[in-house]
Amino acid sequence: MKLNIILKSFVVIALLSFTTVNNGNNEGPPSKEDFIDLKELMPNLRSDLRYYGSNNFVGTPIEGYNEPxxxxxxxxxxxxxKVQDELERLGFGLLIYDAYRPQRATDHFMKWAExxxxxxxxxEFYPNLDKKDLFAKGYISTKSGHSRGSTVDLTIVSLKTKQILNMGSPYDLFDEVSSTDHxxxxxxxxHSLRLLLKRRMEKHGWQSYAQEWWHFxxxxxxxxxxxxxxxVE
Incomplete structure (x- = not known):
């Protein structure tokens, strides 16, 4: 009888622990091996981390981005x-705007939006929308896939000229012109460049977000x- 009670208690504790891991905001990754600094893996990868600085729709550095x-x-x-390697063979590469994003950063967005x-x-960032409509249009939400660690915002650059390819709208422009099929x-x-990026990413297991050509x-x-x-540090 006591053994059954102990076993039941163990199961309850295990279930509670699993729920916390999958629904809560964790202070760190499960282990150091679960998250990787992309610059260490891809030396030619370029970045323009907008939320580390002030060149973003909030206009200030975002909470949680302690290092670039x-x-x-x-x-x-x-x-x-795999995408980077394939593009490099064609003389191009990726430029990252944002990757893993702490939940506290999304909370910062929410405070700004309110x-x-x-x-x-x-x-610069939402000229054709009222700020209050950014939620309804799906540009800002209480949770972001970025906080799950497997979502990235990016574009393509020329390795020779170092120039960013012109995709027809800038990063984080909250407007219908930023949709992939626009x-x-x-x-x-x-438009062909947007499709090039989309197809290369999809080839290697990524799914695009229709409203933002840069989001996968x-x-x-x-x-x-x-x-x-x-x-991020």
């Missing part, structure tokens, strides 16, 4: 390296229900 590092789960990093008086970045106000070449999530992400909150 590009972190992803090891599975996502391996899949992204402040209707702060519209200092409107003309064609009415961008050139055929710009690994289809078989290792932590699909976990939103991490350890800082």
């Amino acid at each position: 590092k590009v972190l992803l789960t090891k599975e996502a990093a391996a899949a992204l390296k 402040d209707a008086s702060d519209t200092s970045t409107k003309m 064609t009415s106000s961008i050139s055929k070449n710009q 999530t690994l289809k078989d992400e290792p932590f699909p229900n976990t939103y991490f909150d350890f800082p």
